[in-house]
Amino acid sequence: MASILIGMRGGPQFWAALVMATVVGCNSVPARFMGKAMERIGDPVIPVAQKEKDPVVDRTGLSVLWAGHATVLIQIEDKVFLTDPLFTTTAGMLSKRYIEPGLDPASLARVDYTLISHLHFDHFSFGSLDMLPAAGTLPIPLGVLAYTPVLAFREIREMDPWESLEEDGVRITAVPVQHFSGRYGIDIPWMRDRGYTGYVIEYRGRTVFIAGDTGYHPEFFKDIGRRFSVDLALLPIAPIEPRDFMRFAHVEPAEALQIFDDVRAKFMVPMHHRTLLQGFDPTETFAVEQLEALAEQQGIRERVIVLEVGERREILKSTIVIPPDG
């Protein structure tokens, strides 16, 4: 109020400071990102030609369908898991999709568990959660309940790192990752150190690690590798640039491969790339091209499974023996 009154009285220092603050503000990463987002508003969204009509299959050991960004449909035998569903045209009103979702939520007859990694708009989308079939369980990180509207889930379960949810043979464990939380900017002071998590899913001898969004933290991931025998790691690989700004909260492809090694997973599927405007990577495929080149160099290309948006892949065959008459 005081500054407004001073400004109204025409103090030149006030206006000079305001102009300088605006100039500095306009050169900040968030301001530049907003400018980039504005440039893209009219751009067409790339359609996904082939979408699975029946994404949930009768028989599989472990399969994944990448719907874009951090949205992955995971099926282990008869159980269906969905991570960070995002089916809307933007995330947070501003970050527009490059490519449409590779999965029609209306085609999902059921989802047993919908896992939310953190509060950010591209991972916790109210509109997308409304598109999912009712029922199922919604694991969320500690602190996210205060942001969760009435939703048609059977159960909403807040989970602290290393806390597990066990039911019907499924065990889901929240695991620590390195990120930050808060959704509206104002809430960062009290949500900075909570409200984000990774998950490990265990069912019928299959184990999947979902990193959500994370920066690189060797102790966390090596610890996960010691505690679990991970078959598949779903790891983010973008945004990369500007690196100094992104480093704490977002791994680049080389760091993602280090996590892959730390958690000692058999296979890796990259995600959190190629879908939304995020950061200042020069092209949508910048991160995945780096990942493929690095995986090739390290001789692990066959274990790094790069999916197209909408592509489904069976990672492991079912081991369940069905009796001849049944």
Add this chain to the structure above:
Amino acid sequence: MTKAPTIIAVLVIVAVAGGQAHAQAPQNSDKLSTWLPYQAIPSLTYYSGAPNSAFGFEWELAPVLYSFGMNRQISPWYFFIVEPPGRFTGSIELNLAVQTFMRKVGSSYFGFSGTVMGFVPLIERGEHLTLNLGVSLYRVGGTTPVFGVVGVSTLFGMVHLNLKHSPPDNIWITSLEWRVF
């Protein structure tokens, strides 16, 4: 008019106490220290009525809000510190406001109001757009008119555009409100 600073001081003290009671440890101090300075940011208001019209600033507080849009595992009641989803996912609130105008409205530069406001989520559970409907009682220009209120809020419930009309007095008030918490 000399009572205005006292009223504001009392409201702030009550807000602090209410906010502390509502916020959960260990987030209390962070929440409160973020909330307090934001309350100083004024909203813009334009009063249009006889004998004159005036542009002004407005400061609002929400002593109590009942949210019907949030999950049932948390309390639906908010006192002063209202996190944005509590309001925009569907709620009804009592808010109190003080206005200061750039020129005299009737006999005074100041106004006070109490509003019962409902927020109906329209898009993305209200995060993108809500419909605002309410009733306001003002004390302004030596009169006490009652207003019907209609408006929308957007940008995560932080920007509200409300139109208020008092038919008997033919007064219109347009408010562009910045509602953080």
